[in-house]
Amino acid sequence: MDFELKTLRLAQAARAKADALVFLVTQDTAKAKADDALSALAARAIKTGDFSAEAGKLLPCYAAEGIQAPRVLLAGAGDGSAQAVRRAVAAAIALIKSGPACQAVLCFAQTPSPAALRAAVLAAADAAYAYTETKPKAKPVALTGVRLALPAAASAALKTAFAQATATASGIRLAREWGNRPANHATPRQLAAAAQAIAKEKGSHIDCEVLGPKEVAKLGMGAFAAVARGSHEELRFIVLRYQGAAKSQPPVALVGKGITFDSGGISIKPAAGMDEMKFDMCGAASVLGAFEALRQLQPAINVVGLIPACENLPGGGATKPGDVVTSLSGQTIEVLNTDAEGRLVLCDALAYAARFKPRAIIDIATLTGACVIALGHVRSGLYATDAALAQALQQAGEAALDPCWPMPLDDEYAEGLKSNFADVANVAGRPAGSVTAAKFLQRFVPEGTPWAHLDIAGSAWKSGKAKGATGRPVGLLVQYLLAQAA
Template identity: 55%
Template sequence: MEFRAQAAGSQALTAIATDALIVVLSAGEAKAQQLAPALASLLNDALKSGDLALKTGRTLYIHRPAGVKAQRLVFVVAADTGAKAFKAAVGAGYAAIKQGGAKQVVVASAFEAALGATHAQALVAALSDAAYVYRHTKPSAPAAPMLAKATLAVADAKAAKAVGEGLARGQAVAAGVELARECANRPANHATPSFLAAEAKKLAKAHGFKCEVLERKDCEKLGMGSFLAVSQGSEQPPKFIVLRYEGAAKTAAPIVLVGKGITFDTGGISIKPSAEMDEMKFDMGGAASVLGTFRALGELKPRVNVVGLIPSCENMPDGRAIKPGDVVTSMSGQTIEILNTDAEGRLILCDALTYAERFKPAAVVDIATLTGACVIALGHHRSGLFSADDALAASLQAAGDESFDLAWRMPLDDEYEEALKSNFADMGNVGGRAGGAITAAMFLKKFTAKYPWAHLDIAGTAWKSGAAKGATGRPVPLLTHFVLSKAR
């Protein structure tokens, strides 16, 4: 889809010839709406007749509106003039025309305040999300929407330039989100560890990244006993993927992103209930988000160095699989008693976190669909954010706010570590049920003493269940904005 900005103030909107015009209004501010006479007349008539109310989410579709060159007109009401509300309104407005024949759309606001770069990013996010259709294993999927071009109308040329920069960033993030969704949506017999490795190599070739894939023997030489223990019950060979984006001087310490790449999680010997187990193909959402973020970096080319680490394997139960009570030795040399084989994500991440030390990173962020406990704590709106570094946590929180990809900081008090004590190893891989998301983060923290570290638990945000089942592509927007904030 093509996105562009156009200088066309509210008075000029009626003269724009387009398939559809979406006008975003602000809830409860009838007197503040800035509109040309023809549009104002249509709006006032709709308000008087009760066909539209200035309440959040309300829409009105008008076909062949009088005095307006656009063939279709949609009024949609946003909760306020902020970018987050604008995104929701654009999505609702587009839904009113999605099934029709519109190939191009112009979006404008009746706000007194000018639209900015964040509104532009919101526009791209809303329309790109609406246009995505998964069809890799479903050729019978409905055709993608016809929309090919979207224009954001702003007051003048100066505003158009600023908004244009926001559109460019938004398109890069949207491309990353789409890649992450596409990878995570594929079934596990397609999206194997080898598939992730191939996608990483494809990205590297397309955008000039460096890519290395460590095989089982390489991991054995490095002493990745914890990662390999998880993989030993599967016929699929494990892959440890290393991506490098070098946008700054070689001496600049990189940001390291570590993505959990369990391409299917049965739970192993501690097998999961069969209900909804199919959704465990999404357990590589962290890995998908790292690939998606690199896709965005390839478009934006910021002056920063970034390393992506993806430990990838399946967690399967067979005669070679790890058992509850087994003790393994991690790459760090610390031993781990495996009390629950379904707590496998932390077992592959801990070796990746140790491997990250060699890059002398400025910061390390791991991303994982790690615990159901985080879903219970935060639901599906915010990812869990864990970090003992206040500055790093604040930076990630701000990136989430800016990108509408929200996170919530959770505690890491030392007392939670007590739950991981073991009589037979340096630590157990699980604590009790209480505070499960926190004790999982405390486990990972034991492998991060040499650099600033944060953990994002995306178990509640990486995919949706039910009728809307599918990957969301989160937290690619958060991660991309975070990395961009570190560019020089």
């Protein structure tokens, strides 16, 4: 999807050539004097009761008098807030994306806030996305370009918001694309190649290193290696480094869970719904998406991305319940349940992050079904050892309309992780399962380093008719990194 920011007063927008024109009608627009064709059309529709400015309401019109575009869509944008604009644009683009319109104008009657403009871009990109990688006969989305028309010249703040939104949209699209690919089209090696492709882009300021089984074994990542034992697909440990600030500046480390397929291992999952376990690498995909946005925006910050990627399958060499493995940190782990594998690959990656002396570590993982029970599919779970980091991430999530919610990390939750045969067990009981998983990870965070864990099991993908990756929490991560750079 291509985006362009234009200055067009309503009278000019009515004369603009486009396949379709979406007019965002806010409550203020509805009350204003109708002295142009678009406002007059909206006023008539409201007066007759066929339309209202309520967020998400739509009224398609064809060959409207005084308007050049053959297709006009009135879209209610409520109070003009970012949330309302997102609902309006999402509904409008979903209606027109399948054609025949190829180019659309998205028209604001009043100058939007930077947050509302950002929401419009992200909503349009999200609504227009369609997965086609393994669907060669699928009809492509007809809509390929959107011009966002403002009634006055864009301020510096609006131009910045637009640039950030388009880059974030690219990152989200990349994350969705890799999250949606079947496991045989998104192996650890292919995920590593995707990371290398980002780094190879001209002027990316990104370096990429990929470690294989021998290097991982030499490092002593016994927990990570244990998860991969049952699969014929080789593991990969992906290290991305974005250098946007002076080398003396400590980086932010992003750690993404990259289980490209999770059968549960010997503790195998039920067959129903197991196909969705291709989404178990959405944490890794979100790190790739964040780096794609960094590549485009070039903010003054240093960022490290760490992705432990492998499959979790049963096999003759697979780790068994009761096995004890030694992690990179030197701590031994009793593997009581091989389906609690995400924490095993992450714990070694968290310990590895220490070598970069990061200012903060944020891991992102589809870690627990318990988090879905706690928070549903609206907010990601947020665990943090540092109040300032937690606040910054929560603020970034609210600003990006990609929200998270703080969860507890009381020491008492770790009691269930005690083991008679190792330093720690990889699971506790069912109560507070997402919390005990976070407490397990906390043991492996470099001492004194602010750390946050985002459990995205409920937000990374959708099931049912809308089955597919969401690209979350790329928006949150990019917003956080940009705020830190500022």
